[in-house]
Amino acid sequence: MNKSIVTGVVLCGLMVLTSWTAQAVKPTTRLSDLHQKIVLADVIPTSFGGWTEDVNQVSAVINPQVDAEIKKIYAQTLSRTYVNKEGERIMLSIAYGTDQRDNLAVHYPEGCYGAQGFNVSPVHYESMSSRTGEIPATRLVASLNNRVEPITYWIVVGEKAVRNSWELKKARLSYALDGLIPDATLIRVSSINADSAVAYRLQQGFVDEMLAAVSPTMRAHFSGHAH
Structure with missing residues (x-):
């Protein structure tokens, strides 16, 4: 049998097993109740390193439908x-x-931007350096008319950084087997720049300074290195 077919069958089987196990295991304890309460507006400083919040700007244009969906999924947004x-x-x-x-479940940026009419490039994965270790980041470019927006994001499920929905499911199952309902944090940074390489370098520096500015506990949480 063709190797790629075998691989596909195995992965499909694993996904079915993961889904079945997740249904069979009923976790009862929220992980968020076991650690320091997270209040995003308090733990992320408005000024750090060489950066200051620009209160005259908004971070993204969100249409009402997308905004309503995000509020259903997340307890807090910043x-x-x-x-x-x-x-x-x-x-x-x-x-x-x-x-x-x-x-x-997590509302991935590529879907969010696509729902707003942006053209979205294929995603690619990079290991992004941080003060607490490597972060498995996802990168893509969203464009609309003359606006070109390179984007870097990553997801932390409980205390584990993940790249995609498959890794998210595995992490969620791992916690479920311990009787835990994991929390999740999605961190996205972006900038308007037609040169994505330049934009990603700027974003890298921003993330490093942001992580340096938060408490050690929050630094570990946001980078997925709390365990």
């Missing part, structure tokens, strides 16, 4: 635009949900 002394801007969006069971 959207800010930061500016440095060179006038460069970074848009930060963090969404935090306390319940990552099947009825509440």
Whole structure:
């Protein structure tokens, strides 16, 4: 049998097993109740490193339908635009949900931007360096008319950073087997720049300074290195 077919069958089987096990195991304890309460507006400073919040800017244009869907999924959201002394801007969006069971799942940026009419490039994965270790980041470019927006995001399920829905399901199952309902945090940074390489370098520096500015506990949480 063709190797790729065998691989596909195995992966399909694993996904079915994961789904069945998730239904069979009924976790009862929220992980969010076991650690320090997260209040995004308090734990993320409005100024850090060379960055200050630009209160005259919004971080993203969200249509009412998308905004309503996001509010169903997440307990908290934070959207800010930061500016440095060179006038460069970074848009930060963090969404935090306390319940990552099947009825509440991550709203991926590529779907969010696509729903707003943006052309969205294929995603690619990169290991992004941080002060607490490597972060498995996802990158893509969204464009609409003359607006070109390179985007970096990553997801933390409980205390584990994941890249995609498959890794998210595995992490969720791992917690379920321990009787835990994991929380989830999606961190997105983006900037308006037709040169994605330049944009990603700027975003890398921003993320590093942001992580340096939060408490050690929150730094570990946001980077997925709390375990």
